[in-house]
Amino acid sequence: MTGLQDRLTPEQIEEFGREMDAIRQRIVADLGQDDVDYIRNVIRTQRGLEVAGRALLFGGFFPPAWLAGVGALSLAKILDNMEIGHNVMHGQYDWTRIPELSSQKFEWDTMAPAENWRHSHNYIHHTFTNVLDKDRDIGYGILRIDPAQKWHPYYLGNPVYATVLAFIFQWGVMLHDLEFDRIVRGERKWSDPELKEMRSRMVQKAVKQVGKDYVLFPLLTGPLAPLTFLGNATANLTRNLWAFAIIFCGHFPSDVESFTEEETENETRGQWYLRQILGSANITGGPLFHILSGNLSHQIEHHLFPDIPARRYPEIAAEVRAVCEKYGLPYNTGPLHKQLWSVAKKIVKFALPPRPRREEPSPDTLASDRISAAA
Secondary structure, three states: OHHHHOOOOHHHHHHHHHHHHHHHHHHHHHOOHHHHHHHHHHHHHHHHHHHHHHHHHOOOOOHHHHHHHHHHHHHHHHHHHHHHHHHHHOOOOHHHOOHHHOOOOOOOOOOOOHHHHHHHHHHHHHHOOOEOOOOOOOHHHOOOOOOOOOOOHHHHHHHHHHHHHHHOHHHHHHHHOOOHHHHHOOOOOOOOHHHHHHHHHHHHHHHHHHHHHHHHHHHHOHHHHHHHHHHHHHHHHHHHHHHHHHHHHHHOOOOOOOEOOHHHOOOOHHHHHHHHHHOOOEEOOOHHHHHHOOOHHHHHHHHHOOOOOHHHHHHHHHHHHHHHHHOOOOOOEEOHHHHHHHHHHHHHHOOOOOOOOOOOOOHHHHHHHHHHHHO
């Protein structure tokens, strides 16, 4: 793990790990009714927004009501995906033993089946965060987002692929699990039993989601069906663009690092913590912004402690940052527009072929040049 050990000595890395463990242990010991009340309040708010949004869409012939309905439904979908679904399925509330907060039983209002997502995200991404050829969230199998990814003319379309992915993000997250790039390379077969089961779950979930948003609820509004259809589509689009922005800003701004499998062999707890710090970025903002981001605006803290209730990230962020400063480690953070612009520049930059490196002249060549100039 040479690359990471260049940052700190082995002793410093292990001490750093102990300090991170201490933060985690303190929060775990403090979990209680306040955390349960918080997530239940968020769930009630989300359900209220969804009911209000769908009710307001019944007044679709009155533009202010339609706009208010779309706004309420958009917020409901964002809360369901970000602050509720993502965090509950991480097991952040499994300690409560409350069935509706069980990571294994929860299903969210989006295309990706929970069972598929728990494997690709909870296990693959959070175990191998930013490890090339292991963490499939690096470019999502679609984009070149890191200089270590070999360039191919296909990547000239990077900006187009990223734009399309932002608009259809819930579909992209669902299809991500199929690993089409591996199928194309022959590393995975379409006929694999595991893939067949995965596709079956995808089809069932997609039929349910499409049927709910684009058939059932529009039909319930009778002559307003086209406006309800459009309202649901707009709410889904809003959620897609928001989720894309938050997730990409937490993973791909400038200075976020990637790692090789060799670097992470025999990784200690301290080295794992260090990799999470170097491979993540935060987004600054106020309390409402953090809630609507599912507290993934604290992506650094989330990667360090993925199973701690996300509402706790803001209270430990300053402490994590102080520990990073103590060890001379970067703490990548900035406002949404800054991080998003940084991501956009990377997407464009890595769409282009790498520039050939200029060879440094050897000492003999430099000496020869000086002799020639003197003559």
